[in-house]
Amino acid sequence: MKRKDWLWLLFFPVYLILGTLRHEGFHALAAAAEGAEIQRFVFWPSIGPGGKFYFGYVSWRGGTTWLTTAAPYFGDLLTFLMGVLICTSFNIQRRGLWVNILIITMLSPLLNSAYNYGAGMRRLNDIGSLLQALHPLVVHLYFALTMALYASGFWFFFRRNTVPDRST
Secondary structure (H helix, E strand, C coil): CCHHHHHHHHHHHHHHHHHHHHHHHHHHHHHHHCCCEEEEEECCCEECHHHCEECCEEEEECCCCHHHHHHHHHHHHHHHHHHHHHHHHCCCCEHHHHHHHHHHHHHHHHHHHHHHHHHHCCCCCHHHHHHHHCCHHHHHHHHHHHHHHHHHHHHHHHHHCCCCCECC
């Protein structure tokens, strides 16, 4: 990484909102696919139901299954695989574009899954709900496999790609 690559950290709030949009979007998409009516879709930090702080949330009316709860983590894996495919299939010459594709499609899904999985062990979030709805072994196995896939994807990505030197 070059020194000026660290300037992309200034865009962290943008990356956080894009990641929250992806996460909540997959919840909403799955809920709608299961026949629920989306009541509220919030993808920015705010005080939500129960007066609690949320990075974002979706509320809906109608019954859903564990698939709606798990949808963002399937979406993370899909987004990550898409990022690996894009970055390994195309010769991206602009370093800024390369860094942003890496952050948005690969790093953000990994961090979302890892953060929520870790938090699910301590409090009731999506993962805590999945641990109650499904056999815990299934949930732990899914995350173990996806984390291994993320690690393999990064290894494959950096093995096949050199970081472009061209700015912007």
